[in-house]
Amino acid sequence: MTVRPMVNRDSQFFWDxxxxxxxxxxxxxxxxxxxxxxxxxxxRCGAFDQGYVVAAGTGTVFSYVVHRHPPVPGKELPIVxxxxxxxxxxxxxxxxxxxxxxxxxxxxxxxxRLRVDFHRVDDDLTLPVWRLEExxx
Ligand code: ZN
Numbered sequence: 001m002t003v004r005p006m007v008n009r010d011s012q013f014f015w016d017x018x019x020x021x022x023x024x025x026x027x028x029x030x031x032x033x034x035x036x037x038x039x040x041x042x043x044r045c046g047a048f049d050q051g052y053v054v055a056a057g058t059g060t061v062f063s064y065v066v067h068r069h070p071p072v073p074g075k076e077l078p079i080v081x082x083x084x085x086x087x088x089x090x091x092x093x094x095x096x097x098x099x100x101x102x103x104x105x106x107x108x109x110x111x112x113r114l115r116v117d118f119h120r121v122d123d124d125l126t127l128p129v130w131r132l133e134e135x136x137x
Contacts, residue, residue: 003073004125010038013052018126023055023116025090036090057116058133059084062091066106080106084114084130096130108132 007015017024026038030047041048064082071077080099085091097117099108108114113133120126 005127010040010050013050014038015125017052017054018118018128019120021118023057023086023128024052025055025086025088027051027053034088034090036086036092053088055086055088055116059086059114059116059130061085061096061108061110061112061114063110064096064106064108066100066104078104080108082108082114082130094128094130096132098131 005011005015013026014024025034025036027034027050028042028045028047029049029051031042031045033042033044034053035043038050040050062083062085064080066078067081068078072079078100080096081093082096083091083093094116096108096114097119099106101107114130115133116128117131118126119129
């Protein structure tokens with residue numbers, strides 16, 4: 001079992017994106033603002049128009065926690081959850097894979113560069129997961 005995110009009319013494009021291997025950020029066609037999390041209207045100009053851009057998939061750790069307890073269904077703890085500042089300027093929370101060392105200490109710090117990857121859970125759900133950028137080279 002996996003904790004499933006809520007998918008609604010406002011966030012459907014995001015989950016369609018992860019399924020397609022894209023990290024999508026909601027974009028306001030009226031004022032060009034980017035926003036996350038997705039919502040029905042633009043917090044900057046109030047427009048109800050919605051579009052999206054595909055993020056480069058890279059970002060920087062703004063802050064993070066090592067989650068050791070309570071248990072999370074489908075997860076082997078500890079895991080690292082980070083607030084990631086995308087290079088496009090929005091901030092989102094996500095799991096950082098393989099970021100806990102054998103000693104149980106996190107292997108990231110504030111400012112660590114991350115790159116998004118996608119974990120396909122099943123036909124209906126693909127979750128974004130972050131990895132240390134240098135590991136992909
Ligand atoms: Zn706007």
